[in-house]
Amino acid sequence: MGKTIAEKIFDAHLVDNPSGDMHVIKLDAVFCHEITTPIAINDLVSRKKDRVFDAAKIKAVIDHVTPAKDSKTAMQGKIMREWARRQHIKDFFDIGRNGVCHALFPEKGFVRPGYTVIMGDSHTCTHGAFGAFAAGVGTTDLEVGILKGVCAFHYPKTIKVNINGERPEGVYAKDIILSVIGRLGVNGATGNVIEFTGSAVEKMSMEERMTLCNMAIEAGGTSGICYPDMVTVNYLWDFIKDSYFSKDAALKAFKKWHSDSDASYTEVINHDISELKPLTTFGYKPDQLKEVTEMETVKVDQVYIGSCTNGRIEDLRAAAKVLEGQHINDTVRGILAPATPGVYKQALKEGLIDIFMDAGFCVTNPTCGACLGMSNGVLASGEICASTTNRNFNGRMGKGGMIHLMSPASAAATAINGFISTEHDIKEGGNIH
Amino acid sequence: MKNFNGKILFLDRSDINTDEIIPAKYLTEITKEALKPNLLEDLKLDTFNPESDIQGKNIIITRENFGCGSSREHAPWALEVNNINLVIAVNFARIFKQNMFNNGMMAIELDKPVIDDLFKVFSGKETTLTTDMDRNIFLLQTDGAKKEISFSLSQFDRELVMAGGWVNYADSRY
Known part of the structure; x- marks a missing residue:
């Protein structure tokens, strides 16, 4: 039996299998913002465990309320800022360099195919557009991620959504993902990764794929995920060119993060968009x-x-x-x-x-x-x-x-x-x- | 281990989201205690009054997909500071459910017909629930009605409850 991309990523990151289908996996990146991270930071301080598993793998931003609008949001920013400084987190984005986390971090090349990513934010599923497993978590998962570089998940089940058909003019990635959510329902993908495949996805830019994956959570999905291809390579090239001899070499390496043709799915949905309206x-x-x-x-x-x-x-x-x-x-x-x-x-x-x-x-x-x-x-x-x-x-x-x-x-x-x-x-x- | 016994608050609706459990404007708080007065204040449910219906309740029984939406752990925290450590539903959004167990709280799923029956028999009456962690049984009692319901709890979730949450668990193992 073949494996899905999510299963391959889990198998490559397995740390522990405490019981049943729970898998504790190693994290390649832990993203942090000022709404869900300060309480984790304060808790670590109060436990006398104010440290990070790997400062280079932690990326932090102030994005939800910026510039601060009142004393409380100013305090959240202050906690983040001081923590980033004392933990030597180089990739910390404060006023002037900050932006919405799920747009900013891809732009900086922080997500790569095959990565595992968590953040205390439900739209973390966005980063699956790069062929990564990226999941939103709560503050406690984030805290353990910061401290230990691991997170526990059920071994991933996957719903595959094959998006095919010529896209009508005036129909955008947003309309497509809304139509998928309409079909699945708000909890139709709970406990599943949503794999987006098909000719319409292959033709999409990385930005469009991010729009698609961004709303996987609105159907309950753990992560959206797209197969990495030449579009992915081109987007990431400036960040990866020192690691690969050529774009073709990078593509070849990334192809190991494609699902096998005999992988098993919870459900495979064929979604034709040729008649879709806004x-x-x-x-x-x-x-x-x-x-x-x-x-x-x-x-x-x-x-x-x-x-x-x-x-x-x-x-x-x-x-x-x-x-x-x-x-x-x-x-x-x-x-x-x-x-x-x-x-x-x-x-x-x-x-x-x-x-x-x-x-x-x-x-x-x-x-x-x-x-x-x-x-x-x-x-x-x-x-x-x-x-x-x-x-x-x-x-x-x-x-x-x-x-x-x-x-x-x-x-x-x-x-x-x-x-x-x-x-x-x-x-x-x-x-x- | 936290308290999983007490009076039940029935919320007769599916898809109650985390913005309804605790609105985003309170996410600027940096202590859990500060969330206490605002639990469920935006809940869209005609029969529910947050001012009077939460006080004295320790358990929520609700329908499907409870806790969907944002990853905010402020949702379980807002429950916790109101002494509600147990939510029973047909199913939950993944992140909310994990957040509950990560805090040593419980989000327990029961089959839809069982939940339907609990609403029919106990909703609108003052009902107490007692949790037997050794036998995996909830005992529900009200005047004239009494019911034992068995529930399942994965080994991992049980260990999180016993450890008092994921930080303690992970810190001792990884």
Whole structure:
């Protein structure tokens, strides 16, 4: 019997098998941010175990609320900063260099095929786009990861989602992952890794694959995962060129992290996207979906473009393409949060920031902020937000607020019209308000 | 070992997420105790009033996919500081379940018909639950009704409960 990529990664990292199917695995990277790490740091201090298993394998960032908005968030930042200094964590990203963790760390080349990664953040599944096993964990798992470099998981089961078919125009990776979540349901993949394969995935950029893997958790998945290929090699090349003689050599090495053809799966789903339409959510769960065109009666108060799902340069380009030469509706507050300083600078270079600002968007610094109702765009009760983020939970962006998840192109179109719209509405009808 | 006995809070809904258990705005707290007043304050459930329904309860019985969403361990902590160390459901989101055991708390899964039956017999009545860790049995009691339910607990999860959580366990072994 062959193995899945997740099984191969587990077998290569096995430390202990304490009982049943529990596997304690060695970690290649432990990522930390200022919301879930300070309590772990304080606990380690109180246990007189204030140390780290390997400072080079720990990467830390202040991203959720930055710059600090009050004394409490300032204290969280202070705890992180002082810890990173005293533990000699070289890869610590503070103000000016910080961005949304799941966009920033890939950009820095911290994730490689075959890696095991944990972070105290549920969207850690994003990094599976590189052919890694990457899982969100709680603070206690994070604490043990920091101290010992290990984490315990059930041996991974896998659901394989084969995504095939020609992608229609106006349909983005966000629409595709929403459609997969709609099919699986919010707990359809609980206890499983979701392996994304098929011709549509092979054609995707790394950024699109990250969008796909990012929302694996919204179906309950432990990690999203894509097979590493030449797209992966090209993305990582600057970081790995000293380790491989050529790109082909790197590709050959990475291919060991492909599932065997006779691997066994919980379920194999064939998902054809050739008829897919742009999607948005309508309720408080990400599997409650409608076509965007079915929701065009819904007026919005705010449009938010950003986050670990859709705050990367390709997302900004897609939105800017819709916004170019347009102005957002007077009734809408448009907020753009480029996910990293790198994305921000590139968007400046390409003139995208001009397009957003000329259209009437407010451009904020890179931060998770509004996505979880922390800062930089919190909703008032009764307000509605079209958002490129990943969760439409009740109260998520502010108590009593309603969130409709969608792609950056749909969000941009919605900002222009003032009600939920697709990019086709703008292209075909112009500014129709 | 933590206390797994006491009065039951029935939450008759599936997919209760961690934002509902403890909203993100409280994640700026750096002590567990500070989370105490805000447990379940955003729960979307008509029959539930967080102001009056949590006080004095020690166990939650609920439906499917409890604890979905964010990885925040603040969710089990908010339960813990309210003296709730045991949640019983049809199933849980993976991270939430692991977080519970990592704190020496318990997230126990029972079959859907069993949960359905517990809601039918005990919901709306003042019910106490006693956990027998040696025999893996919950004893539920209310006026006029009494029921023994067996549960399963993996060896690993049991060891986490006995050790008082994953830090103690891992520190002694790795």
